[in-house]
Amino acid sequence: MTDTRRARPATYEMVLEHVEQRLTSGEWRPGDRLPPERELAARLGASRQAVREALRVLQAQGVIRSQVGTGADSGTVVVPAPARALGRVLQLHLAVDSFPVGDVTEARVMLERFSAEAAAGSGRDSASGLLQIRAALEAMDGDLDRAAFGAADAAFHVAIARATGNRLVGELTTAIRESVRGTLLDAMYGDGDWPPLRARLQDEHHAIWSAIADGAGGLAADRIEAHIRAFHGRLGG
Amino acid sequence: MTDTRRARPATYEMVLEHVEQRLTSGEWRPGDRLPPERELAARLGASRQAVREALRVLQAQGVIRSQVGTGADSGTVVVPAPARALGRVLQLHLAVDSFPVGDVTEARVMLERFSAEAAAGSGRDSASGLLQIRAALEAMDGDLDRAAFGAADAAFHVAIARATGNRLVGELTTAIRESVRGTLLDAMYGDGDWPPLRARLQDEHHAIWSAIADGAGGLAADRIEAHIRAFHGRLGG
DNA sequence: CGGAGGGGTGTGGTCCGACCAAGGTAGCGC
DNA sequence: GCGCTACCTTGGTCGGACCACACCCCTCCG
Structure with a gap:
């Protein structure tokens, strides 16, 4: 029990922070596709629901856009719409x-x-x-x-x-x-x-x-x- | 099957629209408490997850604030923070x-x-x-x-x-x-x-x-x- | 050989049911 | 009468499952 639960900062916020970090660092730029929700969840050790809530926030902030399917425009894409x-x-x-x-x-x-x-x-x-x-x-x-x-x-x-x-x-x-x-x-x-x-x-x-x-x-x-x-x-x- | 699925507009958006309607109409004003997530979900015929996503969006837009517990400040409250x-x-x-x-x-x-x-x-x-x-x-x-x-x-x-x-x-x-x-x-x-x-x-x-x-x-x-x-x-x- | 059809696959969207943690409250026992 | 303890309410989280949609590829038939 090294830490993990000391003033726990909400899982979805952790996800949000992680994604924003990627956006700010320029790793993910407009037009890029984010990893699938499931993968992102696995990678961050969070549930898919937590990931979804974070992505929903970013969507509301006009930074990403989600779409089902497999095509080029599918998935979650960085699309600024301030x-x-x-x-x-x-x-x-x-x-x-x-x-x-x-x-x-x-x-x-x-x-x-x-x-x-x-x-x-x-x-x-x-x-x-x-x-x-x-x-x-x-x-x-x-x-x-x-x-x-x-x-x-x-x-x-x-x-x-x-x-x-x-x-x-x-x-x-x-x-x-x-x-x-x-x-x-x-x-x-x-x-x-x-x-x-x-x-x-x-x-x-x-x-x-x-x-x-x-x-x-x-x-x-x-x-x-x-x-x-x-x-x-x-x-x- | 009268309708229910004709150009289906995303469940969480439906919830969002419903809540925004209440906010716009003045039914829910700053300081008021929203119904519990579970109740809101039941009332709208949506899952709790859908409700949560909608509330998360409103939270990101600085309109509400959530908090666990039973006290006066607990629950989901309308708190404008533009x-x-x-x-x-x-x-x-x-x-x-x-x-x-x-x-x-x-x-x-x-x-x-x-x-x-x-x-x-x-x-x-x-x-x-x-x-x-x-x-x-x-x-x-x-x-x-x-x-x-x-x-x-x-x-x-x-x-x-x-x-x-x-x-x-x-x-x-x-x-x-x-x-x-x-x-x-x-x-x-x-x-x-x-x-x-x-x-x-x-x-x-x-x-x-x-x-x-x-x-x-x-x-x-x-x-x-x-x-x-x-x-x-x-x-x- | 070529085109049309169909199944497979990946992706977000949704739901259910369950458990946890925090905070209040009421009731029980001392 | 007071303190403590169960219990209740409420948001937070998780796992698993299924759906709808869009694309891809392979097969089958003309």
Whole structure:
């Protein structure tokens, strides 16, 4: 009895730690396959259930993806998907009153002001980023219904965030937007005449785009802030 | 065989959805106790293992906390802890190259500029917030060792974020800071003479504080940005 | 010789039943 | 009346089994 049971740190946590260690050390990289659950369990001296709980946690954190079968994509694979994971966490805590909706509005303003300014200042460094913003903008024109417009709207804002070249900010923007979808956006699309509202939103988006395209960072930031506040304002205040 | 197996959506996901529904609807609020695993399993017609996996996910998302026993705090309780959960997700994805360290620096700058500006502008609205910043600042003086100083340093920055009154921003700040602890901060504390570096950091912190206390939002933001960049700069280049 | 069918195999998904450990409680005996 | 001991509840863990699915390979028939 050398040790083995002194302040025992939960078996599944041991597994988790082991896997995270492999991920952090770079031994297992995105695209790699983890060992089968059974093998991992045997190797670590844990039950399969403990392994499964650990893997489930990593899955919830958007680091791995599991799939049955024998093929190339089968098994448990390292597949980073931060935005989904972050979005779910934020959404849950929003539901559970960890913070109010108004905080989310402010956070969005902060993030998207930053993004707009950075995108406007990026110049030729990220021509492709600017092109994607424009593509998203054009996809939003026409007489889309609320659902389709909502998706295109999200794509537009995310494209701006991505154009900053800062992936973390892009993920955070996506996540925060995801967290309030359904709570806010869907509700907001629900009242009033649709075509006029859509037209107004389209105008705002075009105005934001032109400021970014002109390299007018401050103006773009101000416009996107006004856009967001108007959007959230109908409900919160 | 009316249905039961048509595009079957994973048992544990069904449990997850059920619990999230209760959380979102407000039926289960922070502080409440969830039913025992066995009862939940029976009620949902799922196995205990499936229930456990779902609860494990929620635990990883920082929404619940489990504990054995019969007492008041025992069982599975709704206990929101967003920062820890967010921090772990970010940390993992940083390790797995979802985004580079430089992105984290930029995100920190964005968040903390926002926080500093907001804290400076808050005025008497949040006198207690300002007091807490000051308390954190004073706790940082003296000849602390690297570890103690690191903790106090974190407390100072988090206090500023909290003073904004925006809990979400506070959580995000804590999370981002948490994600780079160990990777960056510890490494950075490791080289060079300690007392001089500490003195310089103390000076910077005092300068930030005085700007906030004076209500000079822009100045505070600039100072905290310089502070962060200097801090991260030693490693990233 | 070639293609279609079928069985074998590997993988995650699920369930059952059991036991352990920790913490509280109630009841029993001194 | 007090202390101690059984017992109960609850999460934690384990082993074994079976299912569903996807792929692989081998065989058999045209």
